Amino acid sequence: MQRGGEAGSRRPKGTAHDFWQSVHAGAKAAAAALAVDIDWQGPQPEGDRQAQITLVETVVTRRVAGILLAPVDATALAAPVAEAKRAGVPTVVFDSGLDGNAHVAFVASDNRRGGEQAGQKLGELLGGAGKVIVLRFMEGSASTTAREAGCLDTLRAKFPGITILSDNQYAPNLEKARATADALLLRHPDATGVFCPNESTTHGMLLALDAVGKAGKVKFVGFDSSPPLLERLEKAHVHALVVQDPVTMGRRGVELLVAHLRGETVPATENTALVVATPENREQPAIRALLHPDLSGLGR
Numbered sequence: 001m002q003r004g005g006e007a008g009s010r011r012p013k014g015t016a017h018d019f020w021q022s023v024h025a026g027a028k029a030a031a032a033a034l035a036v037d038i039d040w041q042g043p044q045p046e047g048d049r050q051a052q053i054t055l056v057e058t059v060v061t062r063r064v065a066g067i068l069l070a071p072v073d074a075t076a077l078a079a080p081v082a083e084a085k086r087a088g089v090p091t092v093v094f095d096s097g098l099d100g101n102a103h104v105a106f107v108a109s110d111n112r113r114g115g116e117q118a119g120q121k122l123g124e125l126l127g128g129a130g131k132v133i134v135l136r137f138m139e140g141s142a143s144t145t146a147r148e149a150g151c152l153d154t155l156r157a158k159f160p161g162i163t164i165l166s167d168n169q170y171a172p173n174l175e176k177a178r179a180t181a182d183a184l185l186l187r188h189p190d191a192t193g194v195f196c197p198n199e200s201t202t203h204g205m206l207l208a209l210d211a212v213g214k215a216g217k218v219k220f221v222g223f224d225s226s227p228p229l230l231e232r233l234e235k236a237h238v239h240a241l242v243v244q245d246p247v248t249m250g251r252r253g254v255e256l257l258v259a260h261l262r263g264e265t266v267p268a269t270e271n272t273a274l275v276v277a278t279p280e281n282r283e284q285p286a287i288r289a290l291l292h293p294d295l296s297g298l299g300r
Contacts, residue, residue, distance in 0.1 A: 018226040019199055019246050023095070025295045026250030027068070034258050036065075047138055047172045049073045056080040060087050065261055068253045069103070070095040073140035078102065090260055094253040096143035105256045107270045109244045111143045114274045115150020115197070118221045121240045121276055122155065122193050125219040129161035130192035133184050135205055137198050138172040147197040147223060147242075165191055177204020185212055192218060199224035202241070206232060225277070225291055236279045243290045245273040 024040055031038045039059075043051035052072045057080055059067060067084060069091050071077040081091045082102040091103040098106070122132065134152060137144035148167070155162050165188045171177035177196075181204050185191065194209075196202040202222030206229070209215040215237040222229065223242045232238045249272050256266045275287050282291060 019224050019244070022246035022293060022295065023070075023250035023253075025293075026247035026252075027254045028250075029247075030251040030254035030258075034254065036254070036258060038068075038254065043072065045173070047072055047141075049076045049140070053077065053080050056084065060084045060089050064089055066257045067091045068257055069093050069098070071098045071142070072096075072138075074099050074142035074145075075140060090257070092253050092257040092260070092266075094249055096141055097146075098142070104260050105266045105268060105270065107249055107252045107256060108143065108272065109249075109274050110271045111146035112150045114223065114242045114244070115147035115152075116154045117150075117274065117276050118147065118195055118197075118223065118240070118242050119151035119154030120158065121242075121278075122151070122195055122219060122221045123159035123162060125221070125239050126159070126162060126193050128159050130219070131163045131165050131188070131190055132193040132195065133165050133188060133191045134167040134195045135177065135181055135184065135197075135201050136167070136170045137201050138170055144197040144223075148195075151195050151197070151221075162193070171201050171204060174200045174204050177201045178207050179204075181205040181208035182211065185209070185214070194218055194220045196220075196222045199226055199229070202229060202238070206238065209237070230282075230291055233277060233279055233282060239278065241277045241291075243275050243277050243287070245290055245293075247293050247295070248272045 027038055041055055049072050067089060074097050078099040081098060084091055085102045093103045093106045095108050134148060136148050152167055166184055169180050169184060171180040177200050185208055194205055196205050209218060220238050221240045222238055225241055225243050229238060229241060233241055252270060259266050275290055277287050277291055281287055
């Protein structure tokens with residue numbers, strides 16, 4: 001972000017997923033409207049804690065006005081953000097939470113609530129009885145950890161007839177998600193339901209279900225959307241997707257940081273929308289708007 005000749009920076013967890021591309025589109029639209037510049041970067045490989053720490057430390061040494069950060073790890077990124085604050089560089093956190101209070105604001109979905117919605121939907125799809133696999137994303141990721149906990153707690157509290165077969169396997173990228181899902185489905189051929197907490201785990205599990213001929217047969221609730229996932233939602237191979245509003249997340253992140261830099265008071269936390277999309281409701285206007293965001297003119 002540029003202000004008075006100073007550059008500023010955005011640090012998502014990664015850059016490849018459709019989710020991050022939509023966040024970027026929203027951020028660029030806000031930057032254009034506010035006449036500031038943004039530098040979009042993410043860790044390589046995607047989800048790498050140390051790579052993201054290094055990125056944050058690097059931009060603090062430059063003349064940046066502020067940082068927008070989606071932390072890979074809620075704990076590991078706390079110290080670099082605190083150091084940025086001491087250097088006079090404020091941080092707005094988005095998407096996934098951060099330990100401590102060094103950041104000035106947090107804009108994200110209510111991830112715990114999203115997980116609860118997923119658990120409720122999966123329990124209903126299973127008629128209150130069945131055997132479930134939860135494929136987790138990555139240790140330390142606050143957003144997906146909250147989704148996983150919300151789903152599991154809801155299933156255990158509201159659906160005593162459902163057994164959790166596995167909830168301790170992690171897959172931080174699509175390749176790992178496919179391989180881990182393959183192994184889980186082989187180990188638990190009696191699974192009747194699945195929950196995945198983000199785009200890459202959802203996609204990887206779908207590919208694994210395809211491979212064993214169970215796509216559409218195992219009740220499947222995922223998180224986030226992409227063209228391949230939407231195609232399979234339409235076919236009821238995915239039975240529900242908890243969908244966020246990444247465009248608004250990116251836009252509001254930039255707006256809150258600029259407001260703070262201009263001396264305005266900003267909310268400590270701001271939640272963006274969540275909906276549960278199904279094959280039956282996917283054409284409802286409010287849900288379709290999040291499944292198919294209009295990125296024309298947003299600079300995607």
